[in-house]
Amino acid sequence: MSIHWIKNGRIIDPANQRDAVGDLFTVDGKIVDSLSESQKQEAKVFDADGLVVCPGFVDLHCHLREPGDRHKETIKSGSRAAAKGGFTTVVAMSNTKPPTDTVGAIRQVVDVIDRDAVINVLPTGCLTQNRDGKALAPIGSLKSAGAVAITDGGHCVQNHELMRRGVEYAAMFGLVVMDHCEDVTQTDGCVMNEGVWSLRLGLRGMPRAAEDIMVSRNVIFAAHYGAHIHLQHISSGYSVDIIRRAKERGIKITAEATPHHLSLTEASLKDYSTHFKVVPPLRTEKDRQALIEGLQDGTIDCIATAHAPHTEIEKDKEFDFAPFGMNGLETALSVCLDTLVHNELLTLPQLIACMTHKPAGILGLDRGTLSSGAPADITIFDPEENWVVSRDNLASLSHNSPWLGLTLRGKVRATYSEGELAYPFAD
């Protein structure tokens, strides 16, 4: 029997509108209201004085690269990186090699998760076979095998008829379709945002319209077919506006923004550092402000990392030739604290909500809350502690972080996954 007694922390549980200094108890992997005297004797005590105690974070969008690219990340290393970043549930994208487009592929991933993951890792299934947007994957079977959502992970289905059938079909099983919104006819060969900076750097720019068009398409499909489509890593201010109006009409659309799109702009690319090469690209300050407003008014439902690990050798190239994506699990909390909370754009409970029960709610997961009886997924962090992001202190196998070498404020002290200490690591 494992019993934990977390003392004197500032307990923030947005799902229950709780924000007060107090104690938190867990017994056998569940949150409980109180401990008996004998349980108190037996409990492992964590002194959380001066620290924030909140539900473990939920990330709806990360790439763990296993199977296929285990040199970039594995389910083991990725789940450790997640635990170190305060995440207790992560949703792994389907663009592994092979992709999770068959029951066998999902089962293989689930086996590795059961064996290696230190937190709750949930697989997604593909929307189309081989993620190539030509024919539907066996969506119902993928659900039975353990997929919690359907996505082509990094690919956007370009054929509207196929997308329409896919979301309609997935909705029958109550599955959310997560989409990377990109009209690739407009982004072929492009490596950054289209605008003043792409003109200056001579790099090919992706127009916002490439995102806006697919966001609009998805809004239309969600409206017409009652499907729930979750829009991944929104980066365009105009898209925020489209989503806002869709929500006003009661359309079942949800959306996420990443810590990097909330904190950085295209100006970061001025030295051609490939650490900033992501898709959708970092955009303008105006877009960034629109994303923050979207978070503030609930148009953007949650924060997701889009953790996309790549090795140094793959990123150390001419800008055009480097892969898209940045590391994100371990820096998400600090970056969001810095950008949003320390700048008083969101309150701490609002930020935590965007990283816990709100993302959990999108997929209907019973996570992201400290309610009595809920899984004891708990994150304890110091919102003021400084730390330096370095190759040595990242648990991820890849170090493609634009914050490398920088000091960030806000550090996770401990993460419990279903009542077990997942971070600090036992070894």
Added chain:
Amino acid sequence: MSTEAEWKRKDLVGIEELSREELEIIYAKAEEFKATLNRSQRKLPTLRGSTVVNLFMEPSTRTRLAFEVAATRLSADVLTVSGNASSLVKGESLRDTAKNIEALSADIIIMRHSAAGAARYLSRQIDIPVINAGDGAHEHPTQALLDTFTMREKLGKDLTGKKVTILGDILFSRVARSNIWALRKLGAEVTLGGPSTLVPKDFEHFGVKVIHDLREALAEADAVMLLRIQHERQSSTHFPSLGEYTSMFGLNEKRESWLKKDAIIMHPGPINRGVELDSKLADSGRSVILEQVTNGIVVRMAVLYLCASYAAQHRSA
């Protein structure tokens, strides 16, 4: 006044980061070299014993030749590595290629590359000077130096207030970008002309005018610079056809009458005769195209000389 003391750069990656003073240092040096051009002994001993590597990862005969001539005039040994043909480059990263060339004790690398930012990337990898001979759509600094050097000869040494119109494919042009930076630093007024798909309005953020009406774009120009139109490169989406381009934006004899009497015509070459520029105009008295080519030698000599001198001083220090 000793000019070399003021040049404090190992590399020439772009015009954007240069000051007006640095541009003037290069022009002054290029003028010195130009004065030696007509001597019977045209070779100067300046870079004797050094090896200059022309690393051309993207083909360009003109620029490669101009650099070869410039380096040879300074008595350097010149080695040319062409990206497409060379086994050295096959499957190897730019970093590895550069390290190899450095290990072969090259003294300067001149690089042409299809990726924007590649020259800057390379300059950070290695300790020897890197001269950018064109990196994607980013910069082509020596082209802008020779263009502005030519304008200074034709329009007067001070280009303040002079009006220069650049016509054509600005979006994909490193020549246009480098010229915009150079001309703005020198105080000239720059107008960009051409179809809206190749000349986006956002260029106005760089302190230039964007005009899609050809007559208006040409009216006040002291110099008109035409850029080569390459329909293939725009994958057929940026304008309908070469014929359409020529009929809407090509500079022909009729449109020449819209120019001021003494306006000059420039082109970085190679010219699509009859597309962006009428053949007769290319060979007319207004055209300074061949002088550009000659000036390309002395400007490149100046750049090689300055960067090599800086590197040599830096090494011994």
